Structure formats: C-alpha cells, structure tokens
Amino acid sequence: MHESSGQFEGIPQPPWQRLPDRSARRRRDPISREAIVDTAIRLLDAEGLDTLSMRRIADELGTGAASLYWHVGSKDGLLDLVFDKLIGELTIPGPQPGRWREQLKDVARAQRAVSLRHPYLVRISIGRIPMGPNALRYSERVLAILAAGGLPPRLAVQGSHLLISTVNGFTLDETGVGDDAAEDASAHGAATGHDATTHGPDATVHTHRGxxxxxxxxxxxxxxxxxxxxxxxxxxxxxxSHADPDERFELLIDIFVDGLARRAASAAGDAKASQ
Amino acid sequence: MHESSGQFEGIPQPPWQRLPDRSARRRRDPISREAIVDTAIRLLDAEGLDTLSMRRIADELGTGAASLYWHVGSKDGLLDLVFDKLIGELTIPGPQPGRWREQLKDVARAQRAVSLRHPYLVRISIGRIPMGPNALRYSERVLAILAAGGLPPRLAVQGSHLLISTVNGFTLDETGVGDDAAEDASAHGAATGHDATTHGPDATVHTHRGxxxxxxxxxxxxxxxxxxxxxxxxxxxxxxSHADPDERFELLIDIFVDGLARRAASAAGDAKASQ
DNA sequence: GTTCGGCAACGAACATCGTTCTAACATAGA
DNA sequence: TCTATGTTAGAACGATGTTCGTTGCCGAAC
Structure with missing residues (x-):
C-alpha cells in the first residue's frame, strides 16, 4: 500500500541501485495450468515438437520460463497434461452389442485422426502410461464395446491394448517422417565407403514431407x-508409388477386427464345448 | 620444430606457452566410423538413449566430441548408422512357399527380439526411412517370403509395411516405459484439482520397470x-495383473498373419473368378 | 491499521547439450 | 626439407531443462 515503490513514474531509478524492472509484465492475467497446457498445444500444432521449449511457451504467455515450473513441475509433467488433454478429444460411443466390430473400427479411425491432427501425439505418448482421467474414460469405453460384443475379459483387455498399440504403430511412421522446418539433406558422405552393399546413398535416406x-x-x-x-x-x-495410407489403414483394421472377432467366436465355441 | 612439441616426455611444457595437453591421449588407434558406431551401441545398450551424448562417446574413445563430427557428420547421422547396423542383426531365412505364414511370424518374433535386446531401437527408428543397406536386405527378404506365399504384389508390399509398423507399435509400449536410471515419482500435484473425474492421481501415472x-x-x-x-x-x-507380453504378442501375430492369409486367398479367388 | 505468512512470479545462474570454428598436428609426396 | 592434405581437438556459441534466491501480492491475525 501507500503505492510504496514505483510512485513517480517520470523519474527513472538510479542504475546502481538495481531494482526489478516491473515496467512491462502486468501482474494481471495470472498464468494457470490450463493456460500453459493450451499454449503448449497451440505451439505444438503450429511449430512441432522439436522446437517446443519452456522458454518458448513462457514467451507466448508473456512471462519467464521459471514461472511455469510452479504449475507443471517439469516439461515432462506438462507433456503428461498435454497428452491426456488430447486424448480427451476422442469421443467413443456407447456400446451397441450387434455393431461392436464397426464400432471398434470407428475407434481406431478416431484415434488415427487425432494422431494425424496432432502429429506429435504418438511420440509424446512414448513412455507414458495412459492413466489420466481422459485416458481412463477412453479405456473404459473401448472395453465396454468389446465386453458388449461378447468377448471374454481376457481377450477384451488384450484386444484393447493391441488396438491402441497397433494404431500407434501405424500412425508412428505416418507422422514420424516430416515434422516441421524442412532440413536440407546434410549428406554426411565422406570417404571410407568400403563395405557398401550397394551404390545407393550411404546409410539412410530421409524423405521429407512424404x-x-x-x-x-x-x-x-x-x-x-x-x-x-x-x-x-x-x-x-x-x-x-501409389501407397495410399487410408487404404492401408483400412486393411489393417479389417485384419485386426476380423481376427479378433474370430478369436472371440472360437473362444465362445470352446466355452460351449467344454460346458 | 625438429620434433617440435612433445618429444621429451619427461620435461613438461612451460605453462605459459599453452599448448594442447597431448600427454595422455595417444595418437595411436585413430578413431574410425565403425569404432564410433560400435561405442555408441555399447553405450546405448548399457546406459540407454537419454544419457547418450557426443561427449560421452568421445570420452569412451579417449578423444573430444569435435573429432566425431568428421566421421559421422552429426548425431542424427550417427543414429542412422546405428539404426542400420542393428537392423543387420536380423537374419531372415530364404522363402519356403508352403511355410510362408510361419516364416512371417518368425520374422515378427525376430524383429521384436532385436527391439527388446536394444530397447532404444524403436525410438531411434522414428523419422528414419529404413533405406540403409541392411534395411534394404531386410525388406527384400520379407517381400520374397510374401511373394513366394503367392500374395499379389500390392498386398505383399502393404503386408510387409504393416508387419513392421505393427511389431514396432507393440514393442514401443513394451520398451517405452522404463528406460534406465529410475527416476523418483516427482508427483507435481499442486492445488487447482477442480475438474478431476476421479480421485486418482492427477494426470498420468508412470510405472517404472514394468x-x-x-x-x-x-x-x-x-x-x-x-x-x-x-x-x-x-x-x-x-x-x-497377469498380462503376459509374450502371449499377447503371439495373439497379435496370429491375428495379423491369419488375416493377411485370408486376404491373399480371397484376392486369389477374385482373380480366378474374374478370369 | 499494521504485521505476517504463504502463494505466486521472476531474473539470474547452472549444467549440459549439439555443433562450429580454427589452429595444430601427422604423414606422404615433391 | 617443404608442402599439401587429411585428421584431431580445445574453445566457444547458442540453446536447452531446471534450480535458487528473492520479490511481490493478498488475505488473516493481531
């Protein structure tokens, strides 16, 4: 109170008496965890995963990087929140027992769609056990669909896991190649090409923006x-040359869901037979 | 000149004449690209991907980080070489037309085995189109097996792609969780738990060393x-609680290979019908 | 009305990273 | 012996995630 410190705005502080420069940077609009997560997602969508940094996020929020740590603990903690928030974009319908196969395919398509809309998602998910609130909702609804389809619990749990990792594996090389900012070739080819099997490029070819x-x-x-x-x-x-990702994805989920249904049927048959 | 610098080993250089300290560090054993790649793999196997750095590799080789760049161009270029070298560990058998389904499963098992032996492999492979010499050999032999099985070219190419990405997706969450150096929980739980669906942990739970x-x-x-x-x-x-990764993997490749075989059969049927 | 304590923000600094610059060295050929 | 070229390596640059210490704000207690 008493407007103690910076009262007379015209007179600058003597430079030897170093005081915090509180000229810019309003104390208004306090940063919140949600705001941090939202700007992180916005930056990730716009500029990709590689260029995301705490300082970049803080800049966007008009503050310093250190201020973020009170809210999110660490960059990894922030990515936890980002991950679960993005999973929340998925809307899984309630189970319709007769249509569980189509529903499961729809789930797979939805998951792929989110992973394409946010191409960094799968890479973020690595090493993160999906147990946030939205991830739990997701698992619950997928399991409900499989249970309604008559799958025995064991097969339902395994099937839901396999569905997720299968779709992730597919979208991983769909989104993994070109991230953002196109790098030039770099071609680190020096001498010592002594044991090459072919006369092609030296080691691995990066093809950008597929x-x-x-x-x-x-x-x-x-x-x-x-x-x-x-x-x-x-x-x-x-x-x-004409590798259509959509067609290949449909083939994949066809194979997967059909195969799962077949195991379910044979499991039901076994159960009936041993009855 | 005349054997200018460090000739007489007993006499130390005058300290004001700051010359590079070449006392230790023999000029023998010149570093080679292969030696760098091998050391990188050894360090990766022993300490994981997160702690790998150019300086660490250089230390292990008794040199400085800058010296590596002449041979490998960049860290990414080095990982290119590591990636292809590890793929070279895979040995795919020649095609046996009647046994292509079992052979394909064996390929999947072998790929998973390599990815478990080097748990960083899948993460390294992200964003890297597998076109090194060993990767090409791998693709060739897988395609040969599928072609010998009678799959039409389109289905064979798609199948080989899907096999790789499916196995990668599976091993990704098998190896992604616990890398190395166990971190403590960190639990960044502050206030603002306003919209939580459940009373569980705040965002995501990390379970280490599964x-x-x-x-x-x-x-x-x-x-x-x-x-x-x-x-x-x-x-x-x-x-x-009793989620057996091996059992789940077998279920996955059963589903996949059976489904692929079924498409192959129906494709053959279509071809015969439209003849 | 004043004091106090905890929540929140922030600048500065630390350690480490990938990478580049540039000078020094080694060796082979002239 | 001199020179050209291939190879090594120290120092430094810019950027990163994170920590530390300090400061400000605001409501509660006195």
Whole structure:
C-alpha cells in the first residue's frame, strides 16, 4: 500500500541501485495450468515438437520460463497434461452389442485422426502410461464395446491394448517422417565407403514431407537397385508409388477386427464345448 | 620444430606457452566410423538413449566430441548408422512357399527380439526411412517370403509395411516405459484439482520397470476406481495383473498373419473368378 | 491499521547439450 | 626439407531443462 515503490513514474531509478524492472509484465492475467497446457498445444500444432521449449511457451504467455515450473513441475509433467488433454478429444460411443466390430473400427479411425491432427501425439505418448482421467474414460469405453460384443475379459483387455498399440504403430511412421522446418539433406558422405552393399546413398535416406513426391523418390530409388541382389524389391518397386495410407489403414483394421472377432467366436465355441 | 612439441616426455611444457595437453591421449588407434558406431551401441545398450551424448562417446574413445563430427557428420547421422547396423542383426531365412505364414511370424518374433535386446531401437527408428543397406536386405527378404506365399504384389508390399509398423507399435509400449536410471515419482500435484473425474492421481501415472510389480500396481489402481464411472474397467481390473507380453504378442501375430492369409486367398479367388 | 505468512512470479545462474570454428598436428609426396 | 592434405581437438556459441534466491501480492491475525 501507500503505492510504496514505483510512485513517480517520470523519474527513472538510479542504475546502481538495481531494482526489478516491473515496467512491462502486468501482474494481471495470472498464468494457470490450463493456460500453459493450451499454449503448449497451440505451439505444438503450429511449430512441432522439436522446437517446443519452456522458454518458448513462457514467451507466448508473456512471462519467464521459471514461472511455469510452479504449475507443471517439469516439461515432462506438462507433456503428461498435454497428452491426456488430447486424448480427451476422442469421443467413443456407447456400446451397441450387434455393431461392436464397426464400432471398434470407428475407434481406431478416431484415434488415427487425432494422431494425424496432432502429429506429435504418438511420440509424446512414448513412455507414458495412459492413466489420466481422459485416458481412463477412453479405456473404459473401448472395453465396454468389446465386453458388449461378447468377448471374454481376457481377450477384451488384450484386444484393447493391441488396438491402441497397433494404431500407434501405424500412425508412428505416418507422422514420424516430416515434422516441421524442412532440413536440407546434410549428406554426411565422406570417404571410407568400403563395405557398401550397394551404390545407393550411404546409410539412410530421409524423405521429407512424404506424400506423392516422396513416394516417387522411394519408388525410383528402389527400381534402380541392383536386381540380382534385390529381385523382389526391384520387381515391386512400382507398388511404392501409389501407397495410399487410408487404404492401408483400412486393411489393417479389417485384419485386426476380423481376427479378433474370430478369436472371440472360437473362444465362445470352446466355452460351449467344454460346458 | 625438429620434433617440435612433445618429444621429451619427461620435461613438461612451460605453462605459459599453452599448448594442447597431448600427454595422455595417444595418437595411436585413430578413431574410425565403425569404432564410433560400435561405442555408441555399447553405450546405448548399457546406459540407454537419454544419457547418450557426443561427449560421452568421445570420452569412451579417449578423444573430444569435435573429432566425431568428421566421421559421422552429426548425431542424427550417427543414429542412422546405428539404426542400420542393428537392423543387420536380423537374419531372415530364404522363402519356403508352403511355410510362408510361419516364416512371417518368425520374422515378427525376430524383429521384436532385436527391439527388446536394444530397447532404444524403436525410438531411434522414428523419422528414419529404413533405406540403409541392411534395411534394404531386410525388406527384400520379407517381400520374397510374401511373394513366394503367392500374395499379389500390392498386398505383399502393404503386408510387409504393416508387419513392421505393427511389431514396432507393440514393442514401443513394451520398451517405452522404463528406460534406465529410475527416476523418483516427482508427483507435481499442486492445488487447482477442480475438474478431476476421479480421485486418482492427477494426470498420468508412470510405472517404472514394468513386469509384475507394475502390473499389480495398475490392477490395484484400476480396481479402486469408482465403479459407477468405470464399471467395465473395474470389473476387468484383475486381467491387468497377469498380462503376459509374450502371449499377447503371439495373439497379435496370429491375428495379423491369419488375416493377411485370408486376404491373399480371397484376392486369389477374385482373380480366378474374374478370369 | 499494521504485521505476517504463504502463494505466486521472476531474473539470474547452472549444467549440459549439439555443433562450429580454427589452429595444430601427422604423414606422404615433391 | 617443404608442402599439401587429411585428421584431431580445445574453445566457444547458442540453446536447452531446471534450480535458487528473492520479490511481490493478498488475505488473516493481531
């Protein structure tokens, strides 16, 4: 009170008497955990996972990096919150026993859609056991669908786990290649190429921003391989140009859900037989 | 000159003439790209991915970090080489047309085994298109098995892709949880728990070094959930205690390979019908 | 009305990281 | 012996996650 400190705004503080510069930076709009999570997600969507830093988030909020730590504990804790919040975007319908197969496919499609909308999601999920409130809701509803479909508990639990990891595996290489800011080739090829099997690039080829251009590059590269060493690869190189991710994903969930249904049926048959 | 610098080993250099201290550090054993890659793999196996740094590798080789860059270009380039070298550990058998289903399962098992032996492998593979010499050999042999099994090219290519990503997805959460150096809980729980669905932990629970202890923790936690909100999860909590990864993996590849075989058969049927 | 204590914010600093710069060295050929 | 070239390596740069110590705010107690 008494407007104690910075009362006379015109007179600058003597520079040797170093006082905190509270000119900018209003104490209004106190930062909250939700605001931090939201800006983190906004930055992640806009600029990708690699460029996300505590300081970047703090800048966006008009504060310093240290201020974030009171609310989120650590960057990893923040990513925990981001992860669960994004899982909350998933809406899983209530179980309809006769339609459990289609429902399960819809769940898979929804999960892939979220992972494509936030291409960093799968990478964030690594090493994080999904046990936040939204993740629990998600597991509950998926399990409910499988239980309503008549799967025995063991198979239902295993199936829900496998569904998640299978979709994650698929979207991982769908989203893993091109993140953001296109890097140049870098081609670290020096000498010492003594044991190379082929005359292709030295170790691994990075193809950025996939889509059609990258697919054609891969196809051309494969087609140019020495046929005696890679006969099948050369013969099938053409298939790599029109690789439709949607079609492949549908094939995957078809295989998975059909297979799961078949195990469920055979399990039911076994149970009936041993009755 | 005349054997200018460190010739007479007994006499120390005058300290004001600051020359690089080449007292230790023999010029023998010049570092090579292979030696760098091998040391990196050894460190990765022993200490995990998080603690790997260029300086750590250089220390192990008795040199400085800058010296590595002449050979590998960048850390990412080094990981390219590590990745392809580890893929080289896989040995895929030649195709036996009548046994392609078992062979494909064996491929999956082998891939999982490598990913468990080097738990950082899957994480390294993210964003890396597998086109090194060993990766190409791998793709060639898998495709050869599928082609010998009679799959049409389109299905063979898609199947080989899906096999890799499916196994990766499975091993990702098998190896993703506990890396190395056990961290303490950290529990960043402050106030503002206003919208929590449950009275459980705040956001996400990290269970380290999985196995039985972690499984029991998960089971107990799920069993203690409010049953009206999570009826299915609570009812099936017991299943989470005896979750056998091997059994689940076998279920996965059973489903996958059987499903692929079924598509192959129906594709063959279609081809014959439209003939 | 004044004092006090805890919640919240913040600047500065620390350790570490990947990477670059540049000088020094080693060795082979002239 | 001199030079050219390939190779090593110390120092430094910028950026990162995180911690420390301090400061301010605001309601409760006196």
């Amino acid at each position: 889509s059609q251009q990258g697919a054609n590059m891969v196809r051309d590269y494969l087609a140019a391989l020495p046929p005696q060493a890679f006969p099948t690869l050369v013969a099938m190189a053409g298939e790599y | 196995s039985q202890q972690g499984a029991n923790m998960v089971r107990d936690y799920l069993a203690a959930l409010p049953p009206q909100a999570f009826p299915t999860l609570v009812a099936m909590a017991g299943e989470y």
